[in-house]
Amino acid sequence: MTKSSSSTDKPDLTQGVPLADLADGGMVTGQVGGKPVLLVRRADELFAIGATCTHYGGPLADGLLVGDTIRCPWHHACFSLRTGEVLGPPAQDDLKCWRVEQQDGKAFVRDALPAVRPPRLASARLPESVVIIGGGAAGTAAVETLRREGYSGPVTLLSADRSLPYDRPNLSKDYLAGTANADWLPMRPPTFYADHDIDVRSDNRVVKLSPEQKSVTLSDGSNVSYGALLLAVGAVPIRLDVPGATLPHVSVLRTLADCDALIARLGTARRCVVVGASFIGMEVAAALRTRGLEVHVVAPEAHPMERVLGATLGDMIKALHESHGVTFHLGATVAEIQPDRVRLSTGAELAADLVVTGIGVRPDVALAQDAGLALDKGVAVDEFLQTSEPDIYAAGDIARWPDPGTGQRIRVEHWVVAERQGVVAARNILGQRQRFAAVPFFWTQHYDVAINYVGHAEQWDRFDVDGDPAAHDCTVTYWGKDKRLAVATVGRDLASLRAEVAFEQETTGH
Structure with a gap:
C-alpha cells in the first residue's frame, strides 16, 4: 500500500461548518491553508486534526473513533483527538491540531495549536544510560519513545544492519515491486538521530552481553556499558538445506541489503521460483509478477498461508495470484537447485534463473542464551517485557510474553507488534510499569x-x-x-x- 498524497479540493474549514451537519461522532474532511484537516465532533466537543495518518497517509475519516482517539483504517495507528499525539504505532509522528470555535451555529477552524512537549522526568528513578540492541521495529520505537517521554540520558542504538532503521514491511511489497521510492524506506533521516542525541551505530554486531558487568561487547572488541538494556535483535531467516541452496542466484529477503541485491538481479532474471507460500513468499511472488517475471511458487501445504489464515482465505490468495499469472506447485518441496532449474520432490523440474526462499524465521536468541537469560521458545519476559535480568528487557520477534487475550505465553513475528512492544519496553525502562496488553495486529498486501x-x-x-x-x-x-x-x-x-x-x-x- 503506497503512501497517499494530500488533496486541497476540500471545503475551507475556516469558513465554518454548520453544527447541524455534524452529529456526535461525525467527521468532515476539509482543508486549512491547503493542508488536509479533519473536523470531528464528540458530544459537545469539537476537534480539528490532520486528516491523514502520519504512517502511510491513510484517510482518518474512514477510521474509527474510540473515546477521544481516532484509529487509522489501514494499519491501526492511533492518535489523540485532543493533542494529535500518536498513541499507537505504526505511526511515528503526531498529527497537527487546530483550535476550533463555535459561533452562530457553526464550527470554525482557527489557528494551529502548539505541538505536545515531552514531560519532565524525575532523575532519581531513571537509568544512567540506555542501550538498545537491534535497529528494527522494536529498537527504533524504543529509542524514539525514550526521547518522547522526556529521557535525556545517553541512548545508544546498536544495529548489525548496514543501513539506518528502515521500513522493513515495504521490502517485500512496494519497494520490491518497484512502486515505492527508495527515499520512503528510512524511518528517519540521519539528522533526526543527531538532533535527538541518539547514538546510532550501524553495522555493529554485538557478540557478548554481560549482565554482571552491565556491558556489551562489539565485534570490533570495544565495550559499551548500560544502565538499562533492550534486547530487540529480531529473527533470522531459516535457510533451505538442499543441494544447490548456496548458489549465488538463491536469495532470502530479510534486510534492505537482501532486497537491493535481489532487485539488482532482476535486470537479467526472467523466471523465478519462490520457495514457501508464507507471507514473505506470497508478497515476493506478487512483487515479482508486478515486475513481469514468470513466477512459480513451491510449498508443501495444500493452500498458501494456510497455517495462519486457513483454507478459505488460502484459496482466495491462490486464485488472486493465479489471476496475475503465478503458477503453484503445492504439496511439493524442493529437492535440488541447479544453476538454471529447480527439481522438486515430485520429480518435476522448473526452469529458474532466480530462487527466493521464504520458509520462515527463528528468533535470534544466541546473545540471550550466552548471557544466561531465561528462554522459552524465545526470550522469556513478564507482562512488563522484563527478562530474568531486572535491567534487561526484550521486545519484538524474540520476546515471548504472557498474552492476556489468550491466557497463554506467545511470541509474534509482526512489525506493528514489535513497535508496540518497543514503546512499552521504553516506558518501563523509565519506571512506568506498563503492562503489555496490545492486541496483535498485522497486515499483508498482494497486488x-x-x-x-x-x-x-x-x-x-x-x-x-x-x-x-x-x-x-x-x-x-x-x-x-x-x-x-x-x-x-x-x-x-x-x-x-x-x-x-x-x-x-x-x-x-x-
Missing part, C-alpha cells in the same frame, strides 16, 4: 488486495466466514473452544478496527 488480521490463533477448531472471499470482501473469525481468537478481514477496514477494540475490551473489561 491491490490487503488482508488485516487482529488477535492470535495458533490453533483453532473452526472459523466462520461472512461475505465473499472471491470478491475480496469478507470477515473470517477464528474460534477455539467457543472463544473468539482472531479476525481476518479483506476489504473491511472498519470491521478490523472494531474487532481490535472488541478484543481490547475483552482483555481489559472496559
